[in-house]
Amino acid sequence: MTTRRKFLRALGVSAVAPATLLIGQDKQPELKRSRLEMLFGSPETATPAYKPTPLLWSDETITAAWIGHATVLLNFYGTKIITDPVFSDRIGLNLLGLTTLGPKRLVAPALTFEELPPIDLILLSHAHMDHLDLTSLEKFDRNIPIVMAKNTTDVVDNLGRKMVVEMDWGETMRVLDLEIEALPVKHFGWRFPWEVDRSRGNWSGRSFNAYRMKMNGKTIVFGGDTAYQEYFKDLGDRGHTVDLAIMPGTFIQSDEPTNEPIERLHAAIPESGMELALSAHGETWAMEKMVADNDSAG
Numbered sequence: 001m002t003t004r005r006k007f008l009r010a011l012g013v014s015a016v017a018p019a020t021l022l023i024g025q026d027k028q029p030e031l032k033r034s035r036l037e038m039l040f041g042s043p044e045t046a047t048p049a050y051k052p053t054p055l056l057w058s059d060e061t062i063t064a065a066w067i068g069h070a071t072v073l074l075n076f077y078g079t080k081i082i083t084d085p086v087f088s089d090r091i092g093l094n095l096l097g098l099t100t101l102g103p104k105r106l107v108a109p110a111l112t113f114e115e116l117p118p119i120d121l122i123l124l125s126h127a128h129m130d131h132l133d134l135t136s137l138e139k140f141d142r143n144i145p146i147v148m149a150k151n152t153t154d155v156v157d158n159l160g161r162k163m164v165v166e167m168d169w170g171e172t173m174r175v176l177d178l179e180i181e182a183l184p185v186k187h188f189g190w191r192f193p194w195e196v197d198r199s200r201g202n203w204s205g206r207s208f209n210a211y212r213m214k215m216n217g218k219t220i221v222f223g224g225d226t227a228y229q230e231y232f233k234d235l236g237d238r239g240h241t242v243d244l245a246i247m248p249g250t251f252i253q254s255d256e257p258t259n260e261p262i263e264r265l266h267a268a269i270p271e272s273g274m275e276l277a278l279s280a281h282g283e284t285w286a287m288e289k290m291v292a293d294n295d296s297a298g
Helices: 003-010 034-042 153-159 233-237 259-269
Strands: 019-025 062-068 071-076 079-083 093-095 099-101 120-121 147-149 164-167 172-175 177-185 211-213 217-224 244-246 275-278 285-288
Touching: 062 217, 062 244, 120 259, 147 153, 153 164, 164 172, 164 217, 259 275, 275 285
Parallel strands: 019 244, 019 275, 079 120, 120 147, 147 164, 217 244
Antiparallel strands: 062 071, 062 285, 071 079, 093 099, 172 177, 177 211, 211 217
């Protein structure tokens, strides 16, 4: 069995600065639910522990707030980025516009869509419905550029977006003032089971990315979804110092213990040389110092 410590080491800890940080997963009550309960049930949605205040953030540093699951709001030296934006209460198949068949949120978003600041860039890791939510995406201004994984832009074809860019593993490009590189992860990419995906050995199938973003000499890595792998070691081998690594989670989609990842993460952090930036929904982190004036939602 792969240990969390080994996984952290795969991020390139031995070759990157001790300031590398991780956004963790909030500790929640253990929930055991059947597949039918996950799809049709209506479990109570928890309230986030904190409420971010992005209008007060400085444009002179990096600030991040965990909205929920893979949705993170970033102010990267004045460029506002949102990753995998999902604000829906339930994700899955939309049935005639009447209801959605799929998993319900364990924790409500720390901000509503209406509470977001003006967004400059949307970053989408892959086409899974808990990361690419059409109901949420259609709320954003159509002029906001979107960066997506290879062979996934067709999912948003009907949204009338003005600028949608696909990136494949190893490709680097400039978007706004950012240098962005698409990184490989260990996952899969199909949106529906009948689709071809890259993990099945077909290079033309739907892909799935992590991303490296660089500005002003600082680097953020957004991990998307990934199982244990050693691809991230390449960042350290290439001399990249990672200042913030985002490794998220929120929806319950299996019968695995909901608290196991965060418990293993907390156990591994003391020996990793890293600092845990965020571990509660809605919590905010700013480079050089933790933000201590979060407004409690309780």
